[in-house]
Structures are given as structure tokens and as C-alpha cells.
Amino acid sequence: MTYADFFYEIKGKFMGADVSDIKEHLAYQFNIEDEEAGGAFYVEVRDGVLYVEPYEYHDRDAMFISTPEVFRKIAEGQMDPVWAFTTQKLRVEGNIDKALKLNDIIQRKKKEIKKELKEAKKEEKKKTDKK
Numbered sequence: 001m002t003y004a005d006f007f008y009e010i011k012g013k014f015m016g017a018d019v020s021d022i023k024e025h026l027a028y029q030f031n032i033e034d035e036e037a038g039g040a041f042y043v044e045v046r047d048g049v050l051y052v053e054p055y056e057y058h059d060r061d062a063m064f065i066s067t068p069e070v071f072r073k074i075a076e077g078q079m080d081p082v083w084a085f086t087t088q089k090l091r092v093e094g095n096i097d098k099a100l101k102l103n104d105i106i107q108r109k110k111k112e113i114k115k116e117l118k119e120a121k122k123e124e125k126k127k128t129d130k131k
Contacts, residue, residue: 003039004054006032006068010041011052013075017109020048026098026105029057031065045105062094064102077110 010030026045032038042057043050064071064081070089073079081103084090092099 001037001068003032003037006034006037006072007039007041007054010071010075013072014043014050014052014105014109016112017050017105018112019045019050019105019108022048022101022104025061026101027057027060028099028102029060029063030071031063032068032071033065034068037068043102043105050105060094062092062096062099062102064099065091065093075106077106081106 022045024045026043028043029040030042031040039054040056041052041054042060043052044057045051066084066089070079070084074081074084074090079089081090082100085092
């Protein structure tokens with residue numbers, strides 16, 4: 001997997017998270033440690049809008065360093081970032097208080113996905129009931 005492939009996969013997992021009520025500025029850089037997919041990208045919350053871009057963010061609050069597999073599991077909500085840090089699967093540099101807020105963004109996205117699935121099932125049931 002290339003860096004571009006991995007970045008767009010992860011970007012899709014973050015985008016759409018409702019962060020409109022987050023008024024503080026949050027900026028995270030992710031350093032991917034991998035021979036093929038290695039690189040950096042950032043996730044930023046600014047003025048209640050989420051941005052995910054394939055660049056380094058030098059004025060970041062925190063930097064996360066790990067492998068693509070760990071980042072994928074965290075972004076999908078399958079791995080708690082605090083647990084990943086505790087078990088040394090994830091390294092964190094910078095403001096730990098702000099770093100902990102990453103999990104909130106992930107949980108928001110997870111809730112939205114569940115809501116979308118529930119609505120899709122509801123619509124499918126309506127179509128089935130009409131037949």
C-alpha cells in the first residue's frame with residue numbers, strides 16, 4: 001500500500017465527523033512508520049470544521065507516531081488510542097490533554113456511522129414492507 005492509498009483511506013474514516021461544537025483549535029500530526037506507506041498527515045479542527053490533509057503540521061498540538069495498522073484500527077474505532085499508547089503501539093509527543101481529545105473525534109464519527117446504518121436499515125425495511 002502506498003502513502004497516498006493509506007492517506008485517502010484514513011481521510012475517509014475521519015471526514016464527516018461532526019465537530020461543529022468544538023470551539024477550540026486542535027491540530028494533530030500523524031507520522032506513519034512504514035517502508036511503503038510512510039509519511040505524515042494532519043487532522044485539524046478549526047472553527048468547528050474538520051480538515052484532514054496530507055502534509056506536516058509544524059504548529060501542531062500533538063504528534064502521533066505509529067504503523068499504518070495501528071492508525072487504521074484507531075481511526076475505525078477498533079483500538080482505543082489510550083490503550084495503544086499504554087501498550088507502546090502508539091507514541092505521542094506534545095500536549096497530552098489535547099491529544100486525548102482525538103478519541104472524542106473518533107467516537108463522534110463512529111456514532112454517525114451507526115446512525116447512518118440504522119437509517120439505511122430503516123429505509124430498506126420501508127421498501128420491503130411496501131412490496
